[in-house]
Amino acid sequence: MRMNGKKDGVLMACYACLLVIGGLLTWLKYDYNTVKMEDVREACGYVSASATPVEAPKIALTFDDGPSAVWTPALLDGLKERGVKATFFLIGENADKNPEIVKRMAEEGHLIGNHTYHHVELIKVSENEARLELADTSAVIVRITGKEPEYMRPPFGTWQRKLEQDIQMLPVLWTIDPLDWTTENQDEIVNKVVTEAEENDIILLHDCYKSSVEAGLRIVDILQEEGFVFVTVDELLLN
Secondary structure (H helix, E strand, C coil): CCCCHHHHHHHHHHHHHHHHHHHHHHHCCCCHHHCCHHHHHHHCCCCCHHHCCCCCCEEEEEEECCCCCCHHHHHHHHHHHHCCCCEEEECHHHHHHCHHHHHHHHHCCCEEEECCCCCCCHHHCCHHHHHHHHHHHHHHHHHHHCCCCCEECCHHHCCCHHHHHHHCCEECCCCECCCHHHCCCHHHHHHHHHHHCCCCCEEEEECCCHHHHHHHHHHHHHHHHCCCEEECHHHHHHC
16 A cells, blocks of 8 residues: 555554554453543553643843842842842942942852943944943953853943954843833832743843832742743853
């Protein structure tokens, strides 16, 4: 008999399954009352959908403009309590003033990125000045953590693409921005994020404001309850 592609293959598979079931019934001496559904499923190679694990949706929480001597430690405490790793894009001069906080970030498993030394808009300065802003910040991070940053976030989200080969850092933007720097209303910040949150989103907040830090921890609580897993941006991008 000539096989006709995929359709014939399916028919043959079903036929083989029926033969197996027939053999099973014969082995049980045609006592149909003793045939269990799990026996039939096992004979046909049935796999329950519930047996296949479903991976939890991942999401990244990122903070710009820190570290803050006051609010970043409070944020780190809250993240540690919740078992969450975040990504921090540091302003070089703030990192220079708060090396112990930067060191703690690294030791607790958070990802540290570059956010320029003076928070300059890179398209509004010369190429040389832009390189210096990024290089000086990377130097501070390396001095404190011993590790070169691999990711950067351009202030205001504007970027000179011709710098990419020179600086050897990957620019990272965001997908959810609640504009937390414009308001102290935590409910507004939280609602904006949790109503928009989807798998693989990157949330933008700032760890230099009390309202943003407290809203950030509330966001973690809500999204964890909904089944989200918080990861650093490198894990999102590499996957």
